[in-house]
Amino acid sequence: MFNPSQQDVRRFFCETYRKYRANEILSPIEAIARDWVIQHPEYANDLDDVDAALAADYSVENGQTNPFLHLAMHLSIAEQISIDQPPGIRAAATALVQRLQSEHDAYHHIMECLGQMIWNAQRNGLQPDGAQYIECVKKKI
Template sequence: MMIDNDPIAMRKVYYDAWQKELKGLPLTPMEIIIVDIIKRHPEYHPIFTEENFEKLQTEKFALDHNPFFHLALHVTVAEQIGADRPQGIRELFSKLLKKHQDKTIAEHKMIECLAHVLVESFMKDAASSEEQYLESIRKLI
């Protein structure tokens, strides 16, 4: 899992992975995940040009319009599926994928559930509920 409280450093992780991909350089396992996600979001490709990235490194985005937060949620979901943690999430993803026939759409559905649970736990100042998260995904199937 990628955890860093420095948003500029985290943004650079995405930028560096994309630049390595464009240059045909070898990628780490985490960079492979990041690049796959960026490839499926062509609307974000302009962010990762050197000129634009320099300007956007310190940009303050509204949470619901933050491309870096969106990418981070994708990475989180990819890691959850890979580790099957919370237990059963891999099977739920498979069912969503079968229903929608599109990996990105299935992940976006899961991201909506994850974001809702995270915001709710933040508002209640409580730990997020894995069961609530899984149940919200089950309702989509």
């Protein structure tokens, strides 16, 4: 399993953004990331300077959204949907997109469920509960 560090994630998104702006060829995963970066122009300054990105503190106490966490969650959800893992996420996501008429809005709702699942698993020292995650998404349909 791929387990990137915080710095790896930040470098990945900064490099993807750089390559996109330079009109360079992107890998398939970079192309997916680019699509989410484009939908979040408010993160352009964060992605433009890799050194500043590596040094930035996006703690809750600072009241800032972590653009790298947000984009990584978009990317994770896209991957989950593409392979239907956990089983049922693709159908639930498709139904939510249809209801909201917006893939981006649907992903933000799914992101809430993903964050809740991860928080519950970490708080309780358990494996993430995929069934609970899917049920959370279905409640938003």
